[in-house]
Amino acid sequence: MNLIFEIGKEGRGLSLLPKCDVPQTDLPEKFKRTTKLHLPQLSENEISRHYTKLAGRTHGVNDGFYPLGSCTMKYNPKVNEFAASLKGFTRLHPLQEEKYAQGALEVIQMTENSLAEILGMDSFTLQPAAGAHGEFTGLLLIKSYHTDRGDTKRTKIIVPDSAHGTNPASAAMCGYEVISIPSAEDGCVDLDALRDAVGEDTAGLMLTNPNTVGLFDKNILEITKIVHEAGGLCYYDGANLNAVMGQARPGDMGFDCVHVNLHKTFSTPHGGGGPGSGPVGCKAFLADFLPGARVTGTPEEGLKLVGAPKSMGLVKEFYGNFLVVVKALAYILTLGKEGIPEASANAVLNANYMRVKLSKKYEMAYDTTCMHEFVMDLAELKHRTGVSALDVAKGLLDYGIHPPTMYFPLIVHEALMVEPCETEPREVMDEAIEALLELYDTAEKDPEYLHGAPHKAVIGRPDELGAARNPVVRYTFED
Template identity: 50%
Template sequence: MNNTYYGKLIFELSKEGRRGYSLPANPWAAHHTPIPAHLQRTTPAALPEADEQTVARHYTNMSNNNFGVDTGFYPLGSCTMKYNPKINEEVAALPGFTQPHPAAGDANLQGALRLYYETGRILSELTGLAEFTINPYAGAHGELTGLMVIRAYHRSRGDVQRTKIIVPDSAHGTNPASAAVAGLKIVQVKSTPEGTVDLDSLRSVLGPDIAGMMMTNPNTLGIFETHIPEIARMVHECGGLMYYDGANFNPILGVCRPGDMGFDVMHINLHKTFSTPHGGGGPGSGPVGVRSGLEQFLPNPRVLRRDDGTFTMAECPEALGRISSWLGNFGIIVRAYAYLLTLGREHVGQVGRLAVLGANYIKECLKDCYKLPIDGLCKHEFVFDGLRPEYGGEHSDPAHVTTLDVAKRLLDFGFHAPTIYFPLLFHESLMIEPTETESKETLDTFIATLRQIAEEAKTDPDMVKAAPHHTPIRRPDDVLAVKAGKFVYQPEA
């Protein structure tokens, strides 16, 4: 139930003279030193003026138009939308963590440094890599940092002609984008019809200009690349390093480790595998781990343990440089550490197993209605290529019910949509990842809903194509958004 008045934009609720703050009288007025006139702002910023209750109602009404993991199931492939535990929020909000200034110095930040260090140790054990930095702010930032580590390694050996990075065609879009930011050229290798890396295609691009290869395993089709030891051997023999994109780490957590597969560098998304909230697009955290022999290249500052058991924020001379102001999104690290302690060695092995159980269960229950291009066991996620032809999904028919239509219709039933039109290998990709925190009942309801939508696509395609019908807004006009170019509020004339 929403109030249309408070749901307007805050600028439309603003009224001159209202205030939502209280400040003590300026105790230093006697020391007032005017800013030189030519350095002063001349036009005040037209910020809203609102009282406290208006602000409370405005943002509370807005929250009612939002769907989160706490609202319902988020089958979003490659995003690992698992439950976000509440104890994590509480410990991250302890004043001992929220109040310190990051430049307070080692002696005054021992608790923060200890937590950072311990988190890194656990991540090392879970991944089989020697050491972690948790400075990167997100997955893409971790990729960038990891690629910089790879370049720093080659540079340290004078091997400067290695400017190319191999990326499979099924890779996450951030892989090539991060490589470009890191100054690397992308060499794409094809997938086999089974959806894994084509070894012949890989062999043909290996050479002295190859810095390394980025992979995620299981890949974005949810398929485990069983040839990974051979792939790693081939890349290593040509002098390159192996980079693991940890976006898909959840299904193998507690089952196998990137370090044991031959990967040298990886990132993890704490906001995926380790339960920290996505926050509508951040803050995340993208720790980067490296095998022994590469740790000196990790970015500054590094958190190290001294012989006396205390911790220090160190600047190392061989480091690739600095990639963040301080210790990354520290508050997110606290949340992930709380989750890791809750899991512990007793439960960590269940995460991947239960996530994979859920994904295979959904796949098996729906593959008669939705086109499954690659059959067999999947890991955490799998990809449908739209509806099957007999359910209105015939691609060659311009009027077919698309993946977008199915996704939008799901919203009417209180489910978030799956990831759509990714990976790019298929025309109508519908990528589903359930995670281990969803009950069988939730999955059964989701399956029943997708089956109903398949029936609707056959019997009432126009209704499906006009979906959603019961959401706070109907389908938005994306083309108008680009054309109108309204990126800031302007009062109607």
């Protein structure tokens, strides 16, 4: 289809602004733009149709099943959107005086307190804009703590080899050396490897639990104890919180700080990659280092914004992605203390239901009760038929199903990671199971067909190598 620059005509446009009602002024020549600015010249009708076409070439959670492992693509409730569209939130200037923003401060306080209860933490900041941004903030808390104590020899962060790439990257951004420890055969932390890795130079450990292969690490108390005894702190990556919220709390597992993804666990939409929100929580002894202004007081006596005494500074302007927080609060109020464990229990049930049904044919990387997601290992299938995890994923596109996460975690080489979420009806999962089993048969009977998949999408497989070798990253105008 056409790019937006390839439609419209010179001179088309919308009538949006009234005539200027004060005397005109002019920018001094020295500051004036001299190069032409190419932007589309379109009628409103053309804009509307262009984006409707683009929407038709996009698959969202509303279009169909989206079992993208580790991304928690659950349904995004509409009442959340309603709340975030209220003028009392959207028309609020971030720098208007506290007395004129009491409702917003209450939203922040209620959300922070609810998250603290769910995670077993004492304080939260809502500043971070995404999960990776939360990791960065959490590690800065750890760095602030050690620096404040004058404990400058702690230069290393321990990260399991099964971790998401953002974990080591976040540690590197905080000036830490990353110590990668191998996972044990059951996909969990290798306690001996951890004991060998910790020492006087350990700043902390980054971990998800359930881990990236979808298993709850039974040794979690021992793990956090080993790190604490070495003088390090424990950071909980909340990417997989949807499995355990209301069942178990990172704070009770020995973690000192956490981040959560409101766009995963707390049902705010992913927006094609953002805006997300990655609040960071911590135990009381770290709270003085939190970034940004903290909400204090009660709604009755008036809420105030006060900086934390030893604050690390700011990780983002203002108070984070506020409207995303509004949506998450609406979700927390809807579910309440009963609905939160109900959601996680059904997320885990749906995953185990699919796992058991799929293990009729597919090999599971870890053949045991999983949490909210599980990893299939297609190495044997590939060895036998030549059909890879990528081929099966592309085949799934023709069924109108978004494929599972491919090739992650790195410790399983032909991985497909499936996370159904609690918001899927049983029959949708049955259809996906049916499709995946059928694809398995196709792999055995007609591998070529799958090498060429997808066959029904708006494009075939794109040439990614060519794109990287010869980068075309913008449209070029003739004049």
